[in-house]
Amino acid sequence: MKKLLLFLAVLFPVLMFSQEGRKLLRGKVVADSLKVEYITVLNKNTNIKAITNDNGLFTIYAQPADTLYFSSLTFRPAMLVLVEDHFTDERLTIKLDLDVTMLDEVIITTLTGNLEEDSKGIKTRIYTSDLEAKKLMEGVDVVDKIPVNPAFPSAEPRLPGMDFVKIYDMIFKPKGRKKDYTKEYLDGKTFSEVAQEKFTYYFFTETLKLKHEEIGLFLAYCDNGEESAKLLAPDKEFELTDYLIKKGEEYRNMEK
Numbered sequence: 711m712k713k714l715l716l717f718l719a720v721l722f723p724v725l726m727f728s729q730e731g732r733k734l735l736r737g738k739v740v741a742d743s744l745k746v747e748y749i750t751v752l753n754k755n756t757n758i759k760a761i762t763n764d765n766g767l768f769t770i771y772a773q774p775a776d777t778l779y780f781s782s783l784t785f786r787p788a789m790l791v792l793v794e795d796h797f798t799d800e801r802l803t804i805k806l807d808l809d810v811t812m813l814d815e816v817i818i819t820t821l822t823g824n825l826e827e828d829s830k831g832i833k834t835r836i837y838t839s840d841l842e843a844k845k846l847m848e849g850v851d852v853v854d855k856i857p858v859n860p861a862f863p864s865a866e867p868r869l870p871g872m873d874f875v876k877i878y879d880m881i882f883k884p885k886g887r888k889k890d891y892t893k894e895y896l897d898g899k900t901f902s903e904v905a906q907e908k909f910t911y912y913f914f915t916e917t918l919k920l921k922h923e924e925i926g927l928f929l930a931y932c933d934n935g936e937e938s939a940k941l942l943a944p945d946k947e948f949e950l951t952d953y954l955i956k957k958g959e960e961y962r963n964m965e966k
Contacts, residue, residue, distance in 0.1 A: 732756070732771040735792070737802035739766040741785060744808065748917075748955070750947060752779040754789075760910045761917050761951055769912045783948060785809055895942035902929035904942055905954070918958040932957045 739746045739762050746766040752759050753770055754777040760770040772778065774794050781787045785806035796802050896904060906914075906929070914925045932938060932954060941950040 732773045732776075733797055734769055735772045735797065735802060736769050736800070737767070737804065738762075739768070739780060739804055739806055741806050741808065744784070746782075746785070746806065748951060749780055749782045749785070749806070750951065752781070753777070754779050758910060759908055759913075759947070761913045763917050767916075769916075770910060780804060780806060782806075783809075895939050901933040901938055901942075902926060905929050905932070905950075908942075908947075908950070909954075918954065919962065920958070924961075928958070928961050931961055 737751070739749045739751075745764075747762060747764045749762040749766065749768075750759055751762065751768050751770055753772050756771070756776070758770065760768045762768045770778070772792055774792050774797070776792050778790045778792065779787065780790070786809045788804065788806055790804060906925070914920045914928075915922065918928070920928055938953070940946065941953055
């Protein structure tokens with residue numbers, strides 16, 4: 711009986727993170743002469759994510775016809791629709807291309823370093839009359855100065871009157887409510903629960919190097935109220951991954 715309970719205790723954590731009807735797919739992301747660490751692998755059918763380790767390796771639960779989406783800040787996104795053959799291979803391999811942003815052409819002229827010589831190539835124009843100066847100012851809006859009381863001549867314009875409407879708005883206008891990120895992204899759950907839904911068991915044990923019994927404590931350590939809740943937004947997946955990796959390093963250093 712004791713052996714059976716021990717077996718169930720070991721098996722339960724694995725079953726908890728598995729998905730019914732899907733197999734554990736092992737894969738590797740590669741690129742030409744570039745390191746492919748921390749690539750996000752998303753199963754678009756289950757919305758479960760995995761993160762590659764330092765060598766580009768990952769595991770994720772999937773089945774034929776599922777779509778895997780690979781993304782990172784360095785490489786172009788890629789999608790792969792799984793077929794039966796992908797599960798017969800020992801390890802799925804996918805190659806990513808570097809995301810290169812082309813800049814506009816810039817023409818650089820050679821300078822001699824001699825200020826007198828280089829300044830000869832600069833075109834200048836001197837306006838010798840008021841008429842030419844007025845032509846230069848055509849189309850430019852000129853703000854009239856506030857009239858000055860001749861009885862009290864001054865070089866400075868008078869101060870304008872007080873804007874009572876603006877003062878009223880500053881005092882009485884209701885301010886917008888602060889956005890409640892915990893309510894929007896947690897939806898009654900804890901940060902730990904949502905984070906475990908977004909990432910695979912492999913991410914916590916292999917990428918973050920955590921033991922099974924440490925996962926809950928680690929995520930409680932990462933829970934920083936609204937600051938950590940903001941990172942659960944759909945467009946913050948890279949920031950959330952980076953946050954957990956940095957917190958993982960802090961957590962391991964605390965144990966030393």
